[in-house]
Amino acid sequence: MKDFVTIRDFTREDILHLINQAIGRKNNHIVQPANQKKIASLFFENSTRTRVSSETAAINLGFEIIGFSGSEGTSVKKGEPLLDTAKMFQGYGVKALIIRHSLAGSARFLGDNLDIPVINAGDGSNCHPTQAMLDLMTIYEKFHTLDGLKIALVGDLKYGRTVHSLLQALELFDTQVTLVSPPTLGMSSWRVEQYEEHCGRTVKFAKTLKEIIPTQDVIYMTRIQRERFPSGAEGEIEYKKIGGKFLLEKNMLRKCLPSLAILHPLPRDKNNIEVHPDVDSTPYASYFIQAENGLYMREAILQALIKRELKGRKTNSSPKEKLFKKMKVIDGKKMGEKLVYRLDTGILIDHLAAGSAIRIHSLLKLDQIRDKEIVICSNIRSNKLGRKDVLAIHDSKLTPQELYKISLVSPNHTINYIEQRQVVKKGKTYLPTILKGHLICQNERCISRKYHLEYCKETFIVESQQPLKVHCHYCELLMTGDEIEIDS
Numbered sequence: 001m002k003d004f005v006t007i008r009d010f011t012r013e014d015i016l017h018l019i020n021q022a023i024g025r026k027n028n029h030i031v032q033p034a035n036q037k038k039i040a041s042l043f044f045e046n047s048t049r050t051r052v053s054s055e056t057a058a059i060n061l062g063f064e065i066i067g068f069s070g071s072e073g074t075s076v077k078k079g080e081p082l083l084d085t086a087k088m089f090q091g092y093g094v095k096a097l098i099i100r101h102s103l104a105g106s107a108r109f110l111g112d113n114l115d116i117p118v119i120n121a122g123d124g125s126n127c128h129p130t131q132a133m134l135d136l137m138t139i140y141e142k143f144h145t146l147d148g149l150k151i152a153l154v155g156d157l158k159y160g161r162t163v164h165s166l167l168q169a170l171e172l173f174d175t176q177v178t179l180v181s182p183p184t185l186g187m188s189s190w191r192v193e194q195y196e197e198h199c200g201r202t203v204k205f206a207k208t209l210k211e212i213i214p215t216q217d218v219i220y221m222t223r224i225q226r227e228r229f230p231s232g233a234e235g236e237i238e239y240k241k242i243g244g245k246f247l248l249e250k251n252m253l254r255k256c257l258p259s260l261a262i263l264h265p266l267p268r269d270k271n272n273i274e275v276h277p278d279v280d281s282t283p284y285a286s287y288f289i290q291a292e293n294g295l296y297m298r299e300a301i302l303q304a305l306i307k308r309e310l311k312g313r314k315t316n317s318s319p320k321e322k323l324f325k326k327m328k329v330i331d332g333k334k335m336g337e338k339l340v341y342r343l344d345t346g347i348l349i350d351h352l353a354a355g356s357a358i359r360i361h362s363l364l365k366l367d368q369i370r371d372k373e374i375v376i377c378s379n380i381r382s383n384k385l386g387r388k389d390v391l392a393i394h395d396s397k398l399t400p401q402e403l404y405k406i407s408l409v410s411p412n413h414t415i416n417y418i419e420q421r422q423v424v425k426k427g428k429t430y431l432p433t434i435l436k437g438h439l440i441c442q443n444e445r446c447i448s449r450k451y452h453l454e455y456c457k458e459t460f461i462v463e464s465q466q467p468l469k470v471h472c473h474y475c476e477l478l479m480t481g482d483e484i485e486i487d488s
């Protein structure tokens, strides 16, 4: 694995390897002399711990730091696209690039387009994988395992990126996760669905902090991410509704387990405090140790990337996948007799999902065609599918782009090429595992959205063909066939 962009890329073994490396570093800390090699640290968003610990980690490994904290004073203010800025640092010879940016998928986009390792230090409200790693290290140090624990994630689970990455990591360990949040700031249902699907366990939900305290091994508190709320009065009202509801105070801890660990990625917000400072002196407060662990974990991550030590999870997609697979044409087979119309020459798209032909008709802009016969059959009986749609276009052929678009609406249909009432070619379409272009990610803060002007081509990974489920390669959003917007 070249980059450290999302926990999804790593295995349980990778995670345990990094934790052991980081603990080893903590116990026997070596600071190497500067060796003139450089690391780029590009922080477009505010940061204290992540930036300082990442940069200190790099310095301790012998690197020098170039970069910026806040884009004020850089050419970003002149409208420079993100990739240009990053490429320039690569050109200056940096060995790795650490990025924090407000757009989801920004680190993935850079990782795909640079040769050097890219470390995601937080991409909008999407994820924060190095934070999740130091969270896991802190839990591991305390319990000597990551299995068999009850872990509650509390607070802003909608916009909080640290809990998104942590939940992805907990998939790989035998944990009982409870989510506690204000109703408007719950974990997105697709994230919960993915967790449950990937590990086969369900998450629990609780309404109050009080009810979960006696049972949990780990309580992971988070700050309300005020800066990610909608702007203006709407956001203000939403924020005011939440204020103070999820405050953890010392007197609430009377019935907690003696080994409880309270974690918080920090900062806590003094305007709306989540963990009262009176908790700091209890044996449960682990958040300052957690922040310190950030240094050792980030040393371990940077070192492992530079040495290419992490195996990563395998993806089974191949760029050579075929969209169209030929089927055998049975000699002399005629088309048309069984149908409600006659097709002499053209294409007949069969086995379309019932109800999909009209959508395909408009997607292929067939409504603008005036000189060809087009026949749409909807909900006709089918032995294979129960009900199906069929679409016939006279005197026409399909471009690969058109085939691809049809497959997005209804994968696995059959295409018949007909000449003088004979089927001359026949085949099935299969969606490739990687879909590029024509789909629009539904996350407005995803780097692939055109209006962000980052020239990042929409890319989706097919998780299942039927029913169609894809996730955005950049921001990881999971979308089902019905939610997919196709860009015609």
Ligand code: NCD
Pocket (backbone or CB within 6 Å): 049, 050, 122, 128, 131, 161, 162, 222, 223, 265, 266, 267
């Ligand atoms: C977190 C972040 O930036 O997402 N902080 C951090 O990296 N330690 C959490 C937060 O800002 O609330």
